[in-house]
Amino acid sequence: MRLINVLFIVLIAFVLMSVGYVYMGNTAVLGQNIKLWTDVSVRVSSLLVGAFLLGFVLNLLYTGIMEFTRFVKGINASAATRAGKRLSSLLTEARDLLSHGLPGHARQVLESVLRERGDHVAASLLMAEALVKLGDYDAAVKHLEGCAQAHPEAIEFQYLLADALIAARNPEAAAVLLKRVAGDNPKVALRALRKLRTLHMDAGRWEEALDVHKRLMSRFAKEVNSPERAQGTALQYQVGLTKVEADLYKEAAQIFQQILKEDTTFVPAYLSLGRCMILQDQEVQGLEIWQEGFRTTGEGALLQEVEDYFIQSGKPEEGLAVLRRIAATSEFATTAKFFLGKMLYRLEILDEALVLFQEVRAQVVYSPILFFFMAKIHSRRGRMEQALNEYRQLLRNLGILRQRFECSVCGQKTPDYVDRCEACGSWNSSHFMFKENELPELHLRPETGPWVGMI
Incomplete structure (x- = not known):
């Protein structure tokens, strides 16, 4: 027998002996009557036994009620657990169906879940995904609008609703929604601002896109990486182009200058700024900007712009002088000599062009157009063997054989x-x-x- 059992028995015996001792010592007192009210009296011993029995019955009743309550709760919890497991199994099945490209079957499964639990967030999200994959965008929008209203704290419904509106060809409503999301949730609006910026970019609303980008940079600078940060430069450039299209050349030029102040390697800004200057009758400044851009970046497109400008302006001699000066002084001499040679070729100054192309040839590994020009020059001079050699080199460069x-x-x-x-x-x-x-x-x-x- 365990020690605890022995101690319990000893305790009970002690209590019984104590009760017996008290009873034997107070027999006279316990045998007396106590008057409860008129004509009603009871013995002291009977009153004590009655009080004990009443307490015992009340305790037993309370214990029974509590045990019954626990039993009912246990049954309900078990039923809820079984229902939860069944719903979880159905959701897993719906996810598998969606991942295997069966949104129609997934929709049927999810409809059965939502009929039972209309407020089930995970099922509602999956239903929206199924509707979008089925191409039923209007139904997806209606479904998500109801979910967003029923669960205002679940921001994911707002984002999915924006995507559904875009899919339903209603980007304006999506933009309004995303603006509201970004305004209502400024601390967690990174995703909303990114989506809103993309919407404005897709619609060609460059000033609005730039404004959103600035808000994004001011609020979430740590979350924005370098490529995304550089997107602000591109948006500024597009805003500048809209000013050019509106013939606001002075304003456009200021924007392009600001871009180059922030990023000296942004070639499109050099090209557009030079054009703006020329359109404002500031030819010298425009040409200098193109040349400065080439000195900074070495990008041949800037020399192509110089070449085209002088030929279209009917001033090829001035263009040749500019390109000769650049070829003689530039850090990127090989590229400069090639464009000088190309302009000489266009102007039929073939021998000088060939000399430059031969200088360039020693510095380049791949340039099919270089060998094409040299082959054409040899062909025009009747040097067919040299021309064939250059064409062979051209074909090797292209790798078409x-x-x-x-x-x-x-x-x-x-x-x-x-x-x-x-x-x-x-x-x-x-x-x-x-x-x-x-x-x-x-x-x-x-x-x-x-x-x-x-x-």
């Missing part, structure tokens, strides 16, 4: 046959790029990439 194989699934080109495409992972999809007039069009081979079976 190599065999080519192409993946019929993704279009990836390879110099050799491969049994499996490295780009898309499809087997038996490589074919030789060769067509005969008598053969029908090549049919695409079935896709065998790793994602097949997941859709």
Whole structure:
């Protein structure tokens, strides 16, 4: 027998002995009557026993009620657990159906869940996804509007509603919604601001997009990486172009100057700023801007702009003088000499152009157009052997004499046959790029990439 049991028995015996001792010592007192009210009296011993029994019955009744309550709660909890497991299983099934490209079947499963639990957030989100994948955008919008109203604290419904509105070709309503989301939730509005900026960009509302970008930068500077931060420069540039289209050249020029102050490598700003200056009859300043841009970036597009401007203006001699000066002084001499040679070629000053092209040839590894110009010059001078040599070098640069194989699934080109495409992972999809007039069009081979079976 355990020690605790022995102690309990001893305690009970002690209590009984104590009660017996008290009873035996107070027999006379316990035998007396106590008057409760008129004509009603009771013995002291009976009163004590009655009080004990009453307390015992009340305690037993209370305990029974509590145990019954716990039993009922246990049954309800068990039922809720079973229902929760069943709903969880249905949601898992719906997710699997969506991931396998069966939104219609997923919709049926989710409808059964929502009939039982109309306020189920996860089921509502999945239902919206299923409706969008089915292309039923109006139904998705209506569904998400109801969910957003029923769950104002769940911001995910707002974002999905914006996506559904865009899919339903109502970007204006989506923009209004995202503005409200960003205003109501300023501390967690990063996603809303990004979506809103994209909407404005897609619609060509560059000033609005730039304003949103500035708000995003001011609130979430730590979350914005370098490429996204640089997007502000591009938006500024687009705003400048809208000023150019409105013939507001002075305002546009100020914007382009600000861009170059912040980023001296932004070539489109040099090109547009130079054009703005020329359109304001400031030719010298415009040409200097293009030249400064080339000195800073080495980008040939700026010299192409100089070349085109002088030829279109009917002042080729001035253009040649400018390009000669640049070629003689620039850090990017190879590029400058090539564009000088190209302008000489356009002006039929072939021998001087050939000399420059030969200088450039020693510095470049790949430039098909260079060998084309040299071949044309030799051909015009009757030097057919030299011309053929340059054409051969041109073909080698282009690599068109190599065999080519192409993946019929993704279009990836390879110099050799491969049994499996490295780009898309499809087997038996490589074919030789060769067509005969008598053969029908090549049919695409079935896709065998790793994602097949997941859709």
